[in-house]
Amino acid sequence: MALKDITLGQYFPGDTIIHRMDPRAKLLLTVLYIVALFMAKGLLAYGVLFAVLALWVAVSRVSPKAILRGMKPILFILVFTGILNIFYTPGRELWHWGFLTVTVEGLWSAFFMVVRILMLIASTFLLTYTTSPIMLTDGLENLMGPLKKLHVPVHELAMMMSIALRFIPTLIEETDKIMSAQKARGADFETGNLLQKAKAMVPLLVPLFISAFRRADELAIAMECRCYHGGVGRTRLRQLKYQSFDFAALFLALALCVGIFFLSRPGL
Numbered sequence: 001m002a003l004k005d006i007t008l009g010q011y012f013p014g015d016t017i018i019h020r021m022d023p024r025a026k027l028l029l030t031v032l033y034i035v036a037l038f039m040a041k042g043l044l045a046y047g048v049l050f051a052v053l054a055l056w057v058a059v060s061r062v063s064p065k066a067i068l069r070g071m072k073p074i075l076f077i078l079v080f081t082g083i084l085n086i087f088y089t090p091g092r093e094l095w096h097w098g099f100l101t102v103t104v105e106g107l108w109s110a111f112f113m114v115v116r117i118l119m120l121i122a123s124t125f126l127l128t129y130t131t132s133p134i135m136l137t138d139g140l141e142n143l144m145g146p147l148k149k150l151h152v153p154v155h156e157l158a159m160m161m162s163i164a165l166r167f168i169p170t171l172i173e174e175t176d177k178i179m180s181a182q183k184a185r186g187a188d189f190e191t192g193n194l195l196q197k198a199k200a201m202v203p204l205l206v207p208l209f210i211s212a213f214r215r216a217d218e219l220a221i222a223m224e225c226r227c228y229h230g231g232v233g234r235t236r237l238r239q240l241k242y243q244s245f246d247f248a249a250l251f252l253a254l255a256l257c258v259g260i261f262f263l264s265r266p267g268l
Contacts, residue, residue, distance in 0.1 A: 010169050011132050017245060018060035018130045023139030025246035030127045032253040037116050037123075039257065041264035046115055048263065052256060053119055062129050067122050074121060078114050085110035128165060135238075137162035142240055155230055163219070171212060178207050 013019070018026075033052070040046050057064060091105030128136070141158040148154050179187075182203055190197075 010129065012062060012066070012129045013132075014061055014130065016059060016061050016130070018056070018126075020243075021130075021249070022240055022242050022246045023131050023135040024143055024240060025242065025250060026127055026131055027136075027139050027143060029249055029253050030123055032250075032257055033123050034120055036253075036257045036260040037120055039260050039264055040116070041112075045260050045263040046112065046119075048256075048260065049119060050115075053122060056123075056126055060126060060130050062126060066129070067125055070125055071118065071121065074117070078117060081117065082110040082114050085113050133162045133166040136165070138238075138240055167215070170215070171208070174211050175204070175208055178204055178211075 033049070036049060040049055057067065086102055086106045086109075087100050089103055089106035089109045091103035093101055093103055094107070095102040131139070137158045140161060141155055144152070144154045144158065187203060188200060
């Protein structure tokens with residue numbers, strides 16, 4: 001797996017209707033889609049959700065290759081989850097060897113679990129691909145606004161999440177540069193057993209941590225020089241405002257959740 005395959009946190013600028021949507025609406029849409037995913041049962045329900053996701057990708061004009069490339073880092077999790085569901089789901093036995101048993105229900109459970117994870121991650125990718133970190137921060141802070149009454153540091157939490165997303169591509173690029181420099185000096189990150197590979201990562205992790213701490217210190221100094229004091233009295237260049245399309249999309253998302261609930265009832 002190449003580091004360039006990790007696309008979480010990247011933003012692809014565009015002028016589509018998805019890019020222009022209010023970030024709060026996109027956050028709520030993603031949450032409602034995930035809720036519908038966890039309610040879904042059966043091929044029909046998953047087929048409807050896949051069609052909605054495909055429509056979302058088409059309208060946003062995000063390259064499907066970028067989404068598929070971003071799935072590579074979770075390949076191990078998908079395989080591991082599928083194997084657990086195949087061998088540890090009770091039901092009608094298909095194959096048995098020792099303590100391992102494959103059942104019909106296990107195969108279906110593994111299939112639906114893998115599909116659910118893939119669509120869940122794809123929907124979150126679309127959120128970050130079509131929403132800039134600044135707009136995502138503003139949307140999160142606005143949605144979590146009621147928690148301020150409970151003295152929850154909403155602005156600081158939203159800022160930390162935004163900075164973390166923003167610096168994922170930067171750290172990946174830094175890691176790639178350090179790996180290239182180490183390989184030029186004779187380092188080998190690919191051969192050997194698991195323990196040897198882990199030891200080979202030490203020369204990579206130490207300079208990466210030093211670089212990350214240096215960037216964090218530079219960012220803190222830059223924020224202090226610009227008189228940043230948190231969210232108290234802070235204004236925004238762009239005020240968030242729901243448009244008619246945002247309300248329509250949220251209504252359709254609620255209708256989707258209700259429809260998936262009825263489609264997933266036993267007997268359907």
